[in-house]
Amino acid sequence: GAVVSQHPSRVICKSGTSVKIECRSLDFQATTMFWYRQFPKQSLMLMATSNEGSKATYEQGVEKDKFLINHASLTLSTLTVTSAHPEDSSFYICSVAGSPSSYNSPLHFGNGTRLTVT
Amino acid sequence: KQEVTQIPAALSVPEGENLVLNCSFTDSAIYNLQWFRQDPGKGLTSLLLIQSSQREQTSGRLNASLDKSSGRSTLYIAASQPGDSATYLCASQGGSEKLVFGKGTKLTVNP
Numbered sequence: 001g002a003v004v005s006q007h008p009s010r011v012i013c014k015s016g017t018s019v020k021i022e023c024r025s026l027d028f029q030a031t032t033m034f035w036y037r038q039f040p041k042q043s044l045m046l047m048a049t050s051n052e053g054s055k056a057t058y059e060q061g062v063e064k065d066k067f068l069i070n071h072a073s074l075t076l077s078t079l080t081v082t083s084a085h086p087e088d089s090s091f092y093i094c095s096v097a098g099s100p101s102s103y104n105s106p107l108h109f110g111n112g113t114r115l116t117v118t
Numbered sequence: 119k120q121e122v123t124q125i126p127a128a129l130s131v132p133e134g135e136n137l138v139l140n141c142s143f144t145d146s147a148i149y150n151l152q153w154f155r156q157d158p159g160k161g162l163t164s165l166l167l168i169q170s171s172q173r174e175q176t177s178g179r180l181n182a183s184l185d186k187s188s189g190r191s192t193l194y195i196a197a198s199q200p201g202d203s204a205t206y207l208c209a210s211q212g213g214s215e216k217l218v219f220g221k222g223t224k225l226t227v228n229p
Contacts, residue, residue: 006161032215043122043219044162044207093161097215106152106164107217114159 006110023094029074038091050077084117124220139193141208
């Protein structure tokens with residue numbers, strides 16, 4: 001069964017509005033979750049590392065005030081795209097480490113969220 | 119900065135054929151190399167994870183090899199089936215637990 005649940009799978013919103021994406025770890029507690037973004041025909045790019053109970057760590061070039069991450073519990077991380085613009089249209093996907101250290105076991109990915117900003 | 123390249127970008131083969139997907143990376147200081155499968159509009163499914171100390175991993179019809187010194191990994195798929203059609207991604211994992219992905223190889227297996 002699914003290890004990571006991500007919702008919604010698709011969302012269409014108007015420019016200027018905010019969209020929240022949820023990522024839930026179903027089988028285990030996750031102190032760390034990762035948020036990726038994938039533009040068409042491009043690689044998945046890490047946006048930020050979500051840390052339970054503390055601030056997220058953002059990758060270079062990712063605006064922390066635009067992409068708000070909240071990891072308030074060991075099973076839930078949320079990504080909010082604030083004041084969305086058409087260039088934010090992309091495939092957003094979260095992942096969870098399968099063990100305390102992700103080096104020895106693969107990450108588990110959600111099914112992703114297709115965001116379209118009109 | 120780690121860069122991961124996958125060749126070819128797309129591949130179309132007849133059913134039953136054996137095939138090899140290639141992945142190269144610029145920084146050999148990795149903890150592991152992972153292969154994933156991505157179906158259209160879907161998330162990623164982990165296929166194989168090769169630790170930096172390992173040379174290969176096998177799962178069913180899949181075999182992945184790793185040559186860290188040359189910065190290369192290959193994914194071998196035996197007796198391909200139409201259900202194998204998907205995009206295959208490789209990713210290296212370094213000290214920060216971050217995964218650096220290639221752009222993927224889109225595989226089409228024709229019945």
